[in-house]
Amino acid sequence: MSSDQPFITDESQVVTETRDARMTGQGDRFNSRLREAFGSSPFILTKFDKFLNWCRGSSMFMLQFGIACCSIEMMHTYAVKHDLDRFGSGVPRASPRQADVMIVPGTIVSKFAPRMKRVYDQMPEPKFVVGMGSCTISGGPFQEGYNVIKGAEEVIPIDIHVPGCPPRPEALVYGVVKLQERVANGEAAPVTVKPYELEEFSDLERDELVDKLADQIDDDELVMRYNFADSP
Amino acid sequence: MSLERPDTVDDGAVERTPDELEALLGDLVVDRDDHLNAPGFVIRPDTVQETLSVLKEQAGYDHLSVVSAQEYENRYESIYHLKKYDDPTQEVSVVVPADKDDPVSESAEPVFRTADWHEREAYDLIGIEYDDHPDLRRILLPETWQGHPLSMDYDKDRPQIATLPEHANPLQDHHKDEESDTMFLNIGPHHPATHGVLHLKTVLDGEQVVDVEPDIGYLHRSEEQMAQNGTYRHQIMPYPDRWDYISAGLLNEWAYARAAEDLADIEVPEYAQVIRTMGAEMCRIAAHMLALATFALDINGDFTATFMYAINDRERVQNLLEDLTGQRLMFNYFRLGGVVWDLPEPRDEFFSKTRDFLDQLPESIEEYHNLITSNEIFQMRTIDTGVLPPEVAKNYGATGPVARGSGVDYDLRRDDPYGYYDELDWDVITEDGCDNFSRLLVRMREVEESAKIIEQCVDLLEDWPEDERNIQANVPRTLRPDDDTEIYRAVEAAKGELGIYIRADGTDKPARFKIRSPCFSNLQTLPEMANGEYIPDVVAALGSLDIVLGEVDR
Ligand code: SF4
Numbered sequence: 001m002s003s004d005q006p007f008i009t010d011e012s013q014v015v016t017e018t019r020d021a022r023m024t025g026q027g028d029r030f031n032s033r034l035r036e037a038f039g040s041s042p043f044i045l046t047k048f049d050k051f052l053n054w055c056r057g058s059s060m061f062m063l064q065f066g067i068a069c070c071s072i073e074m075m076h077t078y079a080v081k082h083d084l085d086r087f088g089s090g091v092p093r094a095s096p097r098q099a100d101v102m103i104v105p106g107t108i109v110s111k112f113a114p115r116m117k118r119v120y121d122q123m124p125e126p127k128f129v130v131g132m133g134s135c136t137i138s139g140g141p142f143q144e145g146y147n148v149i150k151g152a153e154e155v156i157p158i159d160i161h162v163p164g165c166p167p168r169p170e171a172l173v174y175g176v177v178k179l180q181e182r183v184a185n186g187e188a189a190p191v192t193v194k195p196y197e198l199e200e201f202s203d204l205e206r207d208e209l210v211d212k213l214a215d216q217i218d219d220d221e222l223v224m225r226y227n228f229a230d231s232p
Numbered sequence: 233m234s235l236e237r238p239d240t241v242d243d244g245a246v247e248r249t250p251d252e253l254e255a256l257l258g259d260l261v262v263d264r265d266d267h268l269n270a271p272g273f274v275i276r277p278d279t280v281q282e283t284l285s286v287l288k289e290q291a292g293y294d295h296l297s298v299v300s301a302q303e304y305e306n307r308y309e310s311i312y313h314l315k316k317y318d319d320p321t322q323e324v325s326v327v328v329p330a331d332k333d334d335p336v337s338e339s340a341e342p343v344f345r346t347a348d349w350h351e352r353e354a355y356d357l358i359g360i361e362y363d364d365h366p367d368l369r370r371i372l373l374p375e376t377w378q379g380h381p382l383s384m385d386y387d388k389d390r391p392q393i394a395t396l397p398e399h400a401n402p403l404q405d406h407h408k409d410e411e412s413d414t415m416f417l418n419i420g421p422h423h424p425a426t427h428g429v430l431h432l433k434t435v436l437d438g439e440q441v442v443d444v445e446p447d448i449g450y451l452h453r454s455e456e457q458m459a460q461n462g463t464y465r466h467q468i469m470p471y472p473d474r475w476d477y478i479s480a481g482l483l484n485e486w487a488y489a490r491a492a493e494d495l496a497d498i499e500v501p502e503y504a505q506v507i508r509t510m511g512a513e514m515c516r517i518a519a520h521m522l523a524l525a526t527f528a529l530d531i532n533g534d535f536t537a538t539f540m541y542a543i544n545d546r547e548r549v550q551n552l553l554e555d556l557t558g559q560r561l562m563f564n565y566f567r568l569g570g571v572v573w574d575l576p577e578p579r580d581e582f583f584s585k586t587r588d589f590l591d592q593l594p595e596s597i598e599e600y601h602n603l604i605t606s607n608e609i610f611q612m613r614t615i616d617t618g619v620l621p622p623e624v625a626k627n628y629g630a631t632g633p634v635a636r637g638s639g640v641d642y643d644l645r646r647d648d649p650y651g652y653y654d655e656l657d658w659d660v661i662t663e664d665g666c667d668n669f670s671r672l673l674v675r676m677r678e679v680e681e682s683a684k685i686i687e688q689c690v691d692l693l694e695d696w697p698e699d700e701r702n703i704q705a706n707v708p709r710t711l712r713p714d715d716d717t718e719i720y721r722a723v724e725a726a727k728g729e730l731g732i733y734i735r736a737d738g739t740d741k742p743a744r745f746k747i748r749s750p751c752f753s754n755l756q757t758l759p760e761m762a763n764g765e766y767i768p769d770v771v772a773a774l775g776s777l778d779i780v781l782g783e784v785d786r
Contacts, residue, residue: 064424068451068782069477071428072522073561079543094424111374112421112429112450114396119422141470144461145454146381146388147373166561198396209391213376222396223376229389 049186056100056126057184060176063099063123064092068106070133070166082169089176096122101179103172104158107135107142108149114224117198120156128183130175131158134165141165149226154196195230198222247322248291257286268494268719270323272311277330277337281364284312284326284343292316293324296344296629297722298748300733301354303383308335308360310351313720313733313748317626317640320648320729325720330360339365346629349756357382357456372449372785382457414442417767421450425530425771428781430755434770441770444762446755448784455786459745464492464711465568468745473562475747476783479518479550480726482511482557485566490650491721491732492568495713501702502652503693504570509652510689511556511565513682518549519726520633520675520682523778527672528604530775531613538603545596548589555582568711570704575693586690590683600676605669614668618761618773621666628760629753632728633678634777637671639664644724656688668769668776675778710740720748727751727778747786751779 038044062084066074077084084090093099096119108116120129129152134140136152143150152158159182162175202219204210217223250271254261260283263274275283287293293314301310308330316322330337339362340347351362352371359380362368370377374394379386419425419432426432429450435443455471462468472484486508493500500508525542532538550560555576557565565572576582604610620630625638635642643660645653661677663670715738722731728750737743754777761773 065422066428069474069561072477076543080540081547107451107453109450109452110392110394114394115421118396142453142458144458146457147452147454168560209378209393213393216376217395222398223393226392
């Protein structure tokens, strides 16, 4: 473009009432009661950490992570009617690398626990976890199952537990909002017990089982060792 | 036997008496072990293929529902439950005992392709080995698992190790080997398109799929063990809700109720049957709505309008179901012999709510047709992709909308009637396209049929005389079916034939409780549909199968 003033439009061409109103009262458009209260000094003073926590708590990206029955209610929580997005935390991201919060919606079994740990590890810090349903608390109705991990807390730390089988969407919304509150207030997650970690096979303590599997598993392969006898 | 019925003719319609069948099998039969639902023939473990071929080719038993395996004090046993697609009331069980110390039995895979996964499951959980099986590995538990959890001497407290195999980045050069151009691609178990925790191992040649292998077991919650630990009367019923958790709860509960009621010889009052039928069809609508929503999601991408609309309709059904049962998802509403309580008061309000829902349904369906089925992009993605010919579908034991989308006219609600279905006026939907589109269309049209059924039930319930509203039969507090009675009974759940095999041992808990999950068999057809197609078609085919992992893995 050759014009000297490329940002000025020709007013004679497009004039509508709305447009007029906006052009005349330029600065008012973003005005609000709050802004007026500040008067002529448009600055506020706050602690940087506090401000950042407030940002964090007000915009949470969830991980799109479905495991079992609870994930159906989780979908309903995201979708119409319950619409978790109203509270600033409803955008499910398919990739763990874009997510802040993981809702664990279901029963964790032996084959899945290492994968869940891996997905959790891939999320960037700071990350938070909401455990949804009885299964993530204790194994729920399947606690006796030979293959079931007795609670997600055995594998990853959990910030908020939402009980129920399945919890209603309202309950999940409450749990997530509580988490947001805590994040905004800068409350740290409780220290939790995680007996099961991903380890390299060669780092396991040698015992009968490890010896037996030695020719099946490579030394540097990641494994999770379950100790069902000591589970709660 | 009559001479007009030559043995060599494959005639599925001909019904043979158990004695005729025994004569047909001749020396193959070593003993009889009849079940409540079907005659059972005991055969030697090395004649499985021969026996099943005779039954399949000469007697028309073309549907292997399930292989249920179990361990006894003195032997192992695999039971092949056979049926006919044309008439599922004609059933026969083939009982194959195997040696206690060295449980080996011949694989049925060459005769029925579906036996592949079923036998792998039996090997995994019980520990029977199948000779001549193409690929006998664990299927549900991690490969490194120790012991077989449903065998008798399993110690559930022993430590276990599960591995996390790392796959190299598929974009790295070295992942292609010298000779071939194929690439290995891992999909899942955490992936938005797998509808839960399914893991697909795919080998690609460019955009084309050379091979896809579903890897399941990421949600194997020991459902069969949980049922075996519960008493018949009350403790088992909550679990079926959690098999197919896409709101299909009542349909699943019916599967257990039907098997247990037939086992314990309980007659359900007619009024309760009508309520059951109505509730079950509401569940079917809810389940099909989710299938539609997620399928549209798979094809169209992000959280889009169709998804929200379908979820909205689901919310409506769920409200009705909540009024009826008190729960949104895990209903636990059926009891052996009936249902737990009567319709909610005031009844008129419930009826008018239900009617309102039914009245607006045609409009929503119209909207879905505008958005989905008449959408050109959608048609391009789904028509003639994921083709499953009817013969293949039968060979894999596919049922439900998957089979009906391939033109297999098989619906247990009509063919093996239970509940109140045979008194009502409705149609079985089939489509001949055999592709992804047909399967979707079957589901959408089935929603209309379900609405018809609900409407008739509401009419019936409205006029039901007040003093005949009997919601539960008299059932003893503790049920102890006779020792050594066995039964296999199935119902038409949202995804297909959901069957339960129960063996009673005279106590108040089942000695063996085996779940025949429709999704388990349906998922097996995925390689048939996807191999040779493009990678987006795998996702479409998977979406059109409408699996739910809770039921696949149990
Ligand atoms: S808590 Fe209940 S609803 Fe949730 S995953 Fe566990 S069994 Fe399913």
